[in-house]
Amino acid sequence: MKIRVLILFAGCLGSLITATHTLQTDQAILYSNFADRPSVKRVAVIGAGSAGSSAAHYLRKYSDDLAMPINITIFERNAYIGGRSTTVNAYDDPLKPVELGASIFVEVNRNLVQAAKEFNLSTSSLSHVRTRLGNDAPILGVWNGKEFVVTQSAGNSWWNNAKLLWKYGLAPIRTMRLMRGTVSKFFSMYDEPCFPFADLTQVAYDLGLTAVTAVTGEQYLREHGIADLFAREIIQASTRVNYAQNLPLIHGLETMVCMATDGAMAVEGGNWQMFEGMVQASRADVRLQTQVTALDELENGTYLVRSVATDSATAAQDRQEELFDTIILAAPYQFSNITINSPLAHVPDKIPYVTLHVTLFASPHLLSPAAFNLPPGQAVPQIILTTLPADEPASARPDGVGSPGFFSISLLQPTTNDRHSPPRPEYLYKIFSPDRVNATFLSRILGLDRTSDLAEDDDDDELVAADDVSWLYRKVWQSYPYEYPRVTFEKLRLSGARRGNGIWYTAGIESLISTMETSSLMGMNVARLIADEWVEEGEEEEKVRGLWR
Ligand SMILES: Cc1cc2nc3c(=O)[nH]c(=O)nc-3n(C[C@H](O)[C@H](O)[C@H](O)COP(=O)(O)OP(=O)(O)OC[C@H]3O[C@@H](n4cnc5c(N)ncnc54)[C@H](O)[C@@H]3O)c2cc1C
Ligand SMILES: *[C@@H]1O[C@H](CO)[C@@H](O)[C@H](O)[C@H]1NC(C)=O
Ligand SMILES: *[C@@H]1O[C@H](CO)[C@@H](O)[C@H](O)[C@H]1NC(C)=O
Ligand SMILES: *[C@@H]1O[C@H](CO)[C@@H](O)[C@H](O)[C@H]1NC(C)=O
Ligand SMILES: *[C@@H]1O[C@H](CO)[C@@H](O)[C@H](O)[C@H]1NC(C)=O
Ligand SMILES: *[C@@H]1O[C@H](CO)[C@@H](O)[C@H](O)[C@H]1NC(C)=O
DSSP: OHHHHHHHHHHTGGGHHHHTTOOOHHHHHHHHHOSSOOOOEEEEEEOOSHHHHHHHHHHHHHHHHTTOOEEEEEEOSSSSSOTTSOEEEGGGOTTOEEESSOOOBOTTOHHHHHHHHHTTOOEEEHHHHHTOSOSSOOSEEEEOSSSEEEEEOSOOOTTSOHHHHHHHTTHHHHHHHHHHHHHHHHHGGGSTTTSSOSOHHHHHHHTTOHHHHSSBHHHHHHHTTOOHHHIIIIIHHHHHHHHSOOTTTSBHHHHHHHHOOTTOEEETTOTHHHHHHHHHHTTOEEETTEEEEEEEEOTTSOEEEEEEEEOTTTOOEEEEEEEESEEEEOSOGGGTOOEEEOTTOOOOOOOOEEEEEEEEEEESOOOOGGGGTOOTTOOOOSEEEEOOOTTSOTTSSTTOOOTTOSSEEEEEEEEEETTSSSOEEEEEEEEEESSOOOHHHHHHHTTOOOGGGGOBOTTTOOBOOTTTOOEEEEEEEEEEEOOOOOSOOOOSEEEOOSTTOEEEEOGGGGGTOOSHHHHHHHHHHHHHHHHHHHHHHHHHHHHHHHHHO
């Protein structure tokens, strides 16, 4: 037993110090025993996505355990909670929400699964969603711009599908083993002694993850004897739909994360409800449509937060300046438009993010077989992933999209257009692409020769679609970083030295793994680091008090 503990500690040296300062009941008692309790800690959380919501939620939990009074304020510039996890309503009908950003998580995502349970949210498994169409369409196909190189009909996992084993030999099994080995290292980040980690670079190194982020997916797979054919046709299809990146660019760890699909699920009605649940449970003062513009570190170590609230009805702006002890910046710094005025500040590097066009639309038409070089009458796969042809270099364009021209087209579900008279059955689609989807493209994939009906309207830049495309919604995201191989990651603390004070930063984890779960882990981790420092502060004050007794 002792030996096991020792090994664990050796594997995570960076966390040795903090692991000895974990929250315990006697420390909670210690706090409540203070004659004059520490003043209320004022915490500002900037951003109500997965990271900010989780930071607020867990900070409230930890401070409740310590019986410590805190006051959390969440600033969010959008009018909604969830950040890159959000839904829009098909046909503007609130009964038909569709995920516009992050759509799936998996059973090993501990924080999200826990949140769905805690807030009584129903989840639906993705294999269930995919089998609703009921015609003979394959569920999934991988298109290379000329042909489908793979199609899959049953809802099996990618690694135990007999047809794939026949075609690729041992590669699926090897990939599955490699994925499980690699991804399991990551789970140590949730538990002592690694958790909480004060330094992302160190913990990634200690857990052996740096060896996997230092190389491209292509290199990592070759090193482990996974044949190029399987890598290109299956794994790259997955890195493209999940991260809009090809194997010669994306690092090995994020490549493995793409293959960890077991138990894929989504919260019915929208994943953002997990984050709304967390925000409510945090009892924070929530300021929507309020953008933080500057953080000023004052001489006494407190921070002045400048914000602008915009009234959506009148567009009137309300500027405020408030003091906080602790700031959690839970958004990529480069997109936050915040000026940090602190002599000690570490400013996160600007890193390239993917610009992803998400296009949602409804149509009475199925996808056209001709658009995918299939004979007339043959059903097109419900989910079209893409890869590059064998003879096409991956670097043909900076975005890597290559000859397919898009990353994925999914028929999400059959639906009903109630705005049509009489209501008629339609299909709901989602496209991921590096460019704006235009009328020519849409009419081609839907097999319409009536391009004129789909003419672009120059005035509002929207598609005039009439009968063929009854509803359309566009969103351009800075969706995730280009996951270039790297071995160092942004600091968690941008400013401030001790006692939980300072500016903490969550988005550095996106260069390691960019998902809702990892952002949540980072929010939880930062919350724990802050709470642990408050405990240390309490212990120091207790010692000083002891000297004077
Ligand atoms: C199209 C798409 C598909 C994806 N698919 C998946 C998926 O299937 N599964 C998955 O796990 N992940 C997926 N992701 C990634 C996932 O969405 C992100 O990794 C995760 O949601 C990031 O959470 P976050 O809290 O770190 O950042 P964000 O969600 O970006 O939250 C940051 C918040 O901060 C706010 N903010 C920024 N600056 C300020 C300011 N100055 N003042 C006030 N507020 C500010 C922003 O408005 C935003 O709400 C996808 C992303 C996209 C775009
Ligand atoms: C918490 O802080 C906010 C912002 O400073 C303030 O408006 C609010 O009154 C405080 N609430 C409590 C309970 O102290
Ligand atoms: C979830 O459901 C349980 C049992 O029905 C209930 O006790 C609990 O209060 C609910 N929680 C929330 C957050 O609604
Ligand atoms: C810190 O300094 C500011 C500005 O001088 C002041 O308003 C605030 O009360 C001080 N806070 C503390 C905790 O001393
Ligand atoms: C942030 O700043 C950039 C560049 O100055 C600008 O294009 C963008 O609109 C700003 N975003 C917000 C939300 O203020
Ligand atoms: C429409 O999109 C296609 C595919 O992205 C592109 O090749 C074509 O140039 C675009 N046409 C116009 C008129 O923008």
